[in-house]
Amino acid sequence: GAEEFFSQVEEALVGMAPGEKKTVTIPALDAFGEYDEEEVFSISREQLTGDIVPEIGMELELTGDDDEPVEVTVVEVTDETLTVDANHPLAGEDITYEIELMEIL
Template structure:
């Protein structure tokens, strides 16, 4: 039976959770995730986790921060003047917003603080700084 190698396109079902058991994503009830192994389409630890699996195999992969979304970068936490917000926006901690950089790229940010004059925004990936655990089932090597 063929084992997964770099360059293969695979389909997997997965259940992703934090080390405390909190689920952050799952393919349950959806089509399997399809990606090309080694092409950078998924985080490094997930990519490496499917190597050598055979169709029907199930395994649990523990992915450290460095092979997931990396550590939190404090330079990506910034204060933004409330006076630059749309008048009808009432920011609250936990709210997710979209910003754009000078090149026009849009990226998500999360409100992590609100004061009289500023809101504090975090542009880190929501899973940055987290070790991750994935239960993976290899459905198909395409």
């Protein structure tokens, strides 16, 4: 009930006894959202600060249009541009939890 987990996980815990096991699957839409192709975009390498040498798979923090930080993953590198993906790494994925209640505090 402290909203530390997805609500489906918290709901699954209700009524469980110590030692009991459950499997809970959270659909992508309810977890980290569907994968959005519009969140994949290119930027100029000139926009990078410091001595960053971009590599595929590297995670960067950019500043969004609203001046808020945006975490992205580099998916393509050319001499002039980077293609980055601002989707959550688990976007589009159903999330499955295997739960075993150890004890009730």
